Amino acid sequence: MEERQISKAVIKRLPRYYRYLEEILNNGIERISSGELSSKMQVTASQIRQDLNNFGGFGQQGYGYNVKYLYDEIGKILGVHQIHPMIIIGGGNFGHALANYDFEKNGFVTKAIFDVRPELEGTFIRGIPVLMMNQLEDFISRETVEIAVLTLPKSQVAEAAQRLTRCGIKALWNFAHLDLDVPEDVVVENVHLVDSLMQLSYRISNSEEEQI
């Protein structure tokens, strides 16, 4: 139906626009031009206009952009006005930390945390129940779940991903240090912390040349 395919680079920039616009909005600023936004965000005004025009004309010649309107429109594009029910697979330190994180205001609501350790059965993290892995399929069939967050040890992730996709989960947020092999209609977003650290370490050793 859609004629153009929006590039990944554009999508990656949208949350950043959203973040800056929120701040600008909180500062009580009503309108902003691509030029002003450009200097705040350290990207070219041209790129801002190009990016936004992928989704339609949000601005007005001679005026610029209405901050509130643009903020809301980008929010719509990103889908943060809808509720996205999540489950966290793996109740270790990381799963725990994510359960405590405030993702709700952007629509991401954690419904349950799954683990294998019997001692966690019946416990709650910030009011979110910890369930046992053998209840996974049953839970998904009863409740609406959109996103599964994978915070399991590397060795257990592949199997968990398979179980999840088999019962119809279409979105995985993967924290394991491993690329997942899933059906092509399943969307995977990776957070590879070790990869991120290694990039940092590369840049540390090569930062002298970077300045050129």
Place this chain on the structure above:
Amino acid sequence: MEERQISKAVIKRLPRYYRYLEEILNNGIERISSGELSSKMQVTASQIRQDLNNFGGFGQQGYGYNVKYLYDEIGKILGVHQIHPMIIIGGGNFGHALANYDFEKNGFVTKAIFDVRPELEGTFIRGIPVLMMNQLEDFISRETVEIAVLTLPKSQVAEAAQRLTRCGIKALWNFAHLDLDVPEDVVVENVHLVDSLMQLSYRISNSEEEQI
């Protein structure tokens, strides 16, 4: 001194090569061609050869690449054979989880965790001492610290980053939902979890078209 500047896209792919090569090495495979690696990693063989040749000729015509050698060389490029002393700023759920994470085998060693809550003073996480924020400058002047990991609430990050860069920290791994404003010789690597989730949410709503 270096004549060419390696692009960010290449650096971003290196940890992934490293990850796959480790697995291949663990499977006892001795040599691999760009073609074989290409089909495993779902990137073009041409890109693999181009990427590697940014750093020198690691292969041999008619043979391919020695897995162990290539793995080690990429490790050297990424700097994972050196020790990278880290401190974690913010002993909340996230700082806690990161302190428990096994980054050591790639050279990233956490020396201390800093927090403001007096009740944490004198405690340890996996043997790592939790210190008070007012000891920060003193600690950095006594110990060698390369990377500071920022897991503080948004409202406190900017100040912490300023204190850290003032006492000479040149690398920040930032988990706060905020872009840092630091001197240009300071390297910042961001892990913006909310941005990542928003990209996932965008892709969920638009995944029907993606298949084309």
Place this chain on the structure above:
DNA sequence: TAGATTGTTAATCGATTAACAATC
């Protein structure tokens, strides 16, 4: 109306892919 700033087309730049000579 004049000035400002968008939306959009065209130009440039960079990254990816293809091709092939060099060489193990």
Place this chain on the structure above:
DNA sequence: TAGATTGTTAATCGATTAACAATC
């Protein structure tokens, strides 16, 4: 030597930037 596969140059593709006509 013949076959395989790299290293590297050239071609293509895509993304970013510049320019400007449209228009508020």
